[in-house]
Amino acid sequence: MTSPHCEKGLHIRCDVFEEMKEAERISPESLSPPSSPFPFTTAVRDSSPELMAIREMVLNATIDCFKRHGAKAMDAPVFALKEVVRCVHGDDNQLIYDLEDECGKILCLRTDLTVPYARCLATSNINNMKRYHVAKVYRREASAMIRGRYREFYQCDFDITGSSDPMIPDVECIQVLVEILDRLSIGQYVIRVNHRKLTDGILTLCGVKREQFEHVYDCIDKLNQTFWEDVRSQLIDRKGLDPTVVARIGSFIHLKGNADLLEKLAQHELIANSNEIMDGLRDLTLLLKYCEFYQLADRVRRRARALSRLIRTLSGYR
Numbered sequence: 679m680t681s682p683h684c685e686k687g688l689h690i691r692c693d694v695f696e697e698m699k700e701a702e703r704i705s706p707e708s709l710s711p712p713s714s715p716f717p718f719t720t721a722v723r724d725s726s727p728e729l730m731a732i733r734e735m736v737l738n739a740t741i742d743c744f745k746r747h748g749a750k751a752m753d754a755p756v757f758a759l760k761e762v763v764r765c766v767h768g769d770d771n772q773l774i775y776d777l778e779d780e781c782g783k784i785l786c787l788r789t790d791l792t793v794p795y796a797r798c799l800a801t802s803n804i805n806n807m808k809r810y811h812v813a814k815v816y817r818r819e820a821s822a823m824i825r826g827r828y829r830e831f832y833q834c835d836f837d838i839t840g841s842s843d844p845m846i847p848d849v850e851c852i853q854v855l856v857e858i859l860d861r862l863s864i865g866q867y868v869i870r871v872n873h874r875k876l877t878d879g880i881l882t883l884c885g886v887k888r889e890q891f892e893h894v895y896d897c898i899d900k901l902n903q904t905f906w907e908d909v910r911s912q913l914i915d916r917k918g919l920d921p922t923v924v925a926r927i928g929s930f931i932h933l934k935g936n937a938d939l940l941e942k943l944a945q946h947e948l949i950a951n952s953n954e955i956m957d958g959l960r961d962l963t964l965l966l967k968y969c970e971f972y973q974l975a976d977r978v979r980r981r982a983r984a985l986s987r988l989i990r991t992l993s994g995y996r
Contacts, residue, residue, distance in 0.1 A: 721819075721829040733832075737812055739861045740834050744810035747854055749836060752809045754794030756816075760786040763793055773817045787816040791835045799839060806840030845961060849968040856977055869978050870934075871965065876958030883948055883955075884926035886919070893917045898931065906931065934979050937966055 725733065741751075757777055763786050764774065777785040788794060791811045798804070812834045819829060836854055838847035852869055859867055878891060886894055897912045906928060913919045913927070933939060940963050949955050969975040 721827075723828060736862060737832070737834070740858050741810065741812060743854055743857050743861070744836055746857075747808070747836075747850060749808045749810040752795070752798070752811050753813065754788075754791070754798065754811070756788055756814075757785045758788055758793060758797075760784045762797070763789060773819060775816050775818050789817050790815055791833050795835070795837060804839070808838050809835075810837075811835045845965045845968055848965055849972060849974070852969060852974055852978060853972055856974055867977070871962070871978055873958035873962050875954050876962065879949070879952045879955030879958065880930050881927070883952065884930070885923040886927070890917070890919070894919070894927070898927075901931070936975065936979065937963065940966070 760774060760776065761784070773789050775787040777787065779785055791813060795809070795811065799807070812832065814830055815833050816830055819827070836851060838850065848871075852871070855869060877895075878888075881891055881894060882888070894913065894917065897909050897917065900912075901909055910924055910928065913924045914921055933943075935942075940959050943949050944956065944959050949959075966975060966978065969978050
């Protein structure tokens with residue numbers, strides 16, 4: 679069960695200060711440290727009282743919604759064993775800020791809130807939980823200045839763990855996200871959902887070997903930050919995939935829609951013979967029916983991409 683993460687922050691309408699018609703969008707220029715005689719690193723910032731007021735408004739609205747849905751707060755250390763975090767990020771080890779304790783253990787600052795949650799579940803013998811965690815995370819990205827994201831930023835996690843009827847926790851996560859975004863009045867938005875069985879099955883049809891899935895997903899995850907041509911080049915030049923296989927992946931990667939897309943995929947001759955893909959399509963069809971019942975369907979689009987890090991994290995703690 680995934681949770682909504684706000685990695686790049688929300689660009690919100692703010693009525694707290696009359697002179698601020700809109701929360702300031704992050705630009706590469708705003709990430710540069712101000713001229714000062716005191717040393718200061720890049721891609722971080724101090725928060726003024728005005729920015730703190732905006733942040734508090736957003737976080738309070740988020741946490742209030744989490745609590746209304748019965749989630750309990752959790753916290754975890756800001757650092758972790760590097761070997762655990764490194765296995766989650768795959769080829770993105772450059773994201774990690776290294777630390778070392780007095781015993782020589784190699785630690786790092788947390789890069790997300792999912793790894794500590796998975797560790798907590800595995801070590802505490804917890805089988806059922808609905809939790810939220812709002813805290814800062816840290817990523818040492820060389821490209822942060824270009825993409826306009828700070829190296830220290832907040833994530834807001836909402837997770838439902840345990841047994842339940844199919845798609846019930848998933849639709850509640852969508853409902854939580856809709857309630858938060860509507861309360862913040864950010865304007866028009868679309869929530870993208872996906873299913874791991876569907877994307878795994880599609881990669882198999884495209885000719886990708888199962889042991890290559892995580893490498894492919896690492897590249898596909900970057901489509902939120904770059905263009906398909908860049909991802910295509912990485913898949914061929916760095917991951918060694920055949921250009922024909924990558925072309926097949928590209929034919930699926932930009933598909934989006936609702937029930938119409940699911941019906942179209944189910945009628946595809948090759949897909950209809952894949953039990954894995956059909957299981958994913960049935961789950962997504964059920965999810966959309968729940969969304970229609972809760973009047974959420976107009977906010978949701980299915981997208982043929984996968985966020986693989988969460989799956990890899992939870993799988994590593996089985």
